[in-house]
Amino acid sequence: MLDKLNWRYAVKKMDPEQSVPEEKVEKILEAIRFAPTSSGVQPFEVFVITNPELRARIQETAYGQPQITEGSHLLVFAAWDNYTAERIDAVLAANEAARGPSETLAAYYERLKGMYLPRTEDVNHGHAARQAYIAFGFALAAAAELEVDSTPMEGFEPEKVDELLGLREKGLRSVTLLPLGVRAAEGDWLQGMAKVRKPSEELFTVIA
Amino acid sequence: MLDKLNWRYAVKKMDPEQSVPEEKVEKILEAIRFAPTSSGVQPFEVFVITNPELRARIQETAYGQPQITEGSHLLVFAAWDNYTAERIDAVLAANEAARGPSETLAAYYERLKGMYLPRTEDVNHGHAARQAYIAFGFALAAAAELEVDSTPMEGFEPEKVDELLGLREKGLRSVTLLPLGVRAAEGDWLQGMAKVRKPSEELFTVIA
Numbered sequence: 001m002l003d004k005l006n007w008r009y010a011v012k013k014m015d016p017e018q019s020v021p022e023e024k025v026e027k028i029l030e031a032i033r034f035a036p037t038s039s040g041v042q043p044f045e046v047f048v049i050t051n052p053e054l055r056a057r058i059q060e061t062a063y064g065q066p067q068i069t070e071g072s073h074l075l076v077f078a079a080w081d082n083y084t085a086e087r088i089d090a091v092l093a094a095n096e097a098a099r100g101p102s103e104t105l106a107a108y109y110e111r112l113k114g115m116y117l118p119r120t121e122d123v124n125h126g127h128a129a130r131q132a133y134i135a136f137g138f139a140l141a142a143a144a145e146l147e148v149d150s151t152p153m154e155g156f157e158p159e160k161v162d163e164l165l166g167l168r169e170k171g172l173r174s175v176t177l178l179p180l181g182v183r184a185a186e187g188d189w190l191q192g193m194a195k196v197r198k199p200s201e202e203l204f205t206v207i208a
Numbered sequence: 209m210l211d212k213l214n215w216r217y218a219v220k221k222m223d224p225e226q227s228v229p230e231e232k233v234e235k236i237l238e239a240i241r242f243a244p245t246s247s248g249v250q251p252f253e254v255f256v257i258t259n260p261e262l263r264a265r266i267q268e269t270a271y272g273q274p275q276i277t278e279g280s281h282l283l284v285f286a287a288w289d290n291y292t293a294e295r296i297d298a299v300l301a302a303n304e305a306a307r308g309p310s311e312t313l314a315a316y317y318e319r320l321k322g323m324y325l326p327r328t329e330d331v332n333h334g335h336a337a338r339q340a341y342i343a344f345g346f347a348l349a350a351a352a353e354l355e356v357d358s359t360p361m362e363g364f365e366p367e368k369v370d371e372l373l374g375l376r377e378k379g380l381r382s383v384t385l386l387p388l389g390v391r392a393a394e395g396d397w398l399q400g401m402a403k404v405r406k407p408s409e410e411l412f413t414v415i416a
Contacts, residue, residue: 099402
């Protein structure tokens with residue numbers, strides 16, 4: 001990814017005639033799946049949408065941003081609405097299935113429940129969303145490495161996307177969209193423009 | 209990074225005799241600097257700490273996790289406590305400096321102020337923190353690509369780290385720690401253990 005940091009940009013216009021190859025999409029999903037999360041809980045799901053009608057309806061909730069239908073795939077990142085005992089117990093069960101029973105792990109996740117369960121749904125969803133953003137970062141980095149164009153989007157009405165995908169019944173809330181596609185050869189106002197980033201001195205403080 | 213997804217893990221014990229080369233740290237910082245953020249605002253700063261005494265004091269706020277002092281560098285991600293007119297205006301100014309004056313951009317950031325400034329500090333900090341998590345994801349992916357070990361950490365007392373680094377006076381709040389170092393050859397209980405991740409069927413829903 002490091003040699004693609006300048007190649008990638010938030011593509012504003014994608015070529016609807018071109019598709020991202022499935023094997024590249026699979027690799028992006030693997031990067032999401034392997035992204036680290038707090039206590040290994042992976043408190044989110046990702047919806048991979050190619051269906052054109054559904055993408056058109058999601059687009060209506062997202063100020064008509066064209067990449068949602070011009071791209072070939074739309075990823076919707078949805079974070080858990082809350083932590084529950086069942087959800088944490090399932091993480092422990094998966095750990096024990098892979099690594100064998102462990103009292104240390106069982107005690108660890110018991111403590112985690114003690115910490116998470118008394119918190120408000122808002123605090124817990126906020127925490128889950130941050131974990132989804134790590135995976136979102138991994139997806140963006142993986143896409144760049146594969147020279148797959150993508151456009152990170154927060155500009156949409158989450159409640160409407162939740163409704164379109166039936167997320168609330170699944171205990172999920174949409175947090176970000178990521179259309180994947182191929183940048184259009186022309187017509188993108190942002191293409192070729194200087195990338196604007198803060199200078200290192202502004203962003204970093206070294207304390208030696 | 210894609211071929212390093214299995215190589216990386218949250219190292220529990222680092223070798224205090226070894227350091228991450230500065231040129232690799234610089235590349236990780238570049239990945240952070242180039243990470244995309246909502247409206248290009250980059251609402252965070254990163255503190256790069258090698259100072260052993262300061263790292264020892266931060267370690268005390270982080271349940272004594274050894275990687276903080278066994279690693280060679282500690283990154284502290286700190287998100288803006290709030291959005292302000294001055295901060296958004298500075299983003300517009302940087303954009304115009306790089307790309308020339310633009311009424312469209314000026315109007316865009318004016319609308320952004322209209323959206324952000326009426327919100328509570330909590331909502332705005334939460335939003336800024338999510339952007340920091342994208343960069344945190346980029347840092348983790350870049351470190352893996354460079355075979356630099358790292359341990360993502362949320363287990364620390366943010367108020368105490370804020371105080372140690374004087375963050376509140378700077379309008380910042382610490383959100384994550386990332387020690388960088390070299391995995392110890394032995395003594396890490398997690399090393400060599402099976403990586404536990406949810407199967408694709410659990411994490412992804414394809415809608416074609």
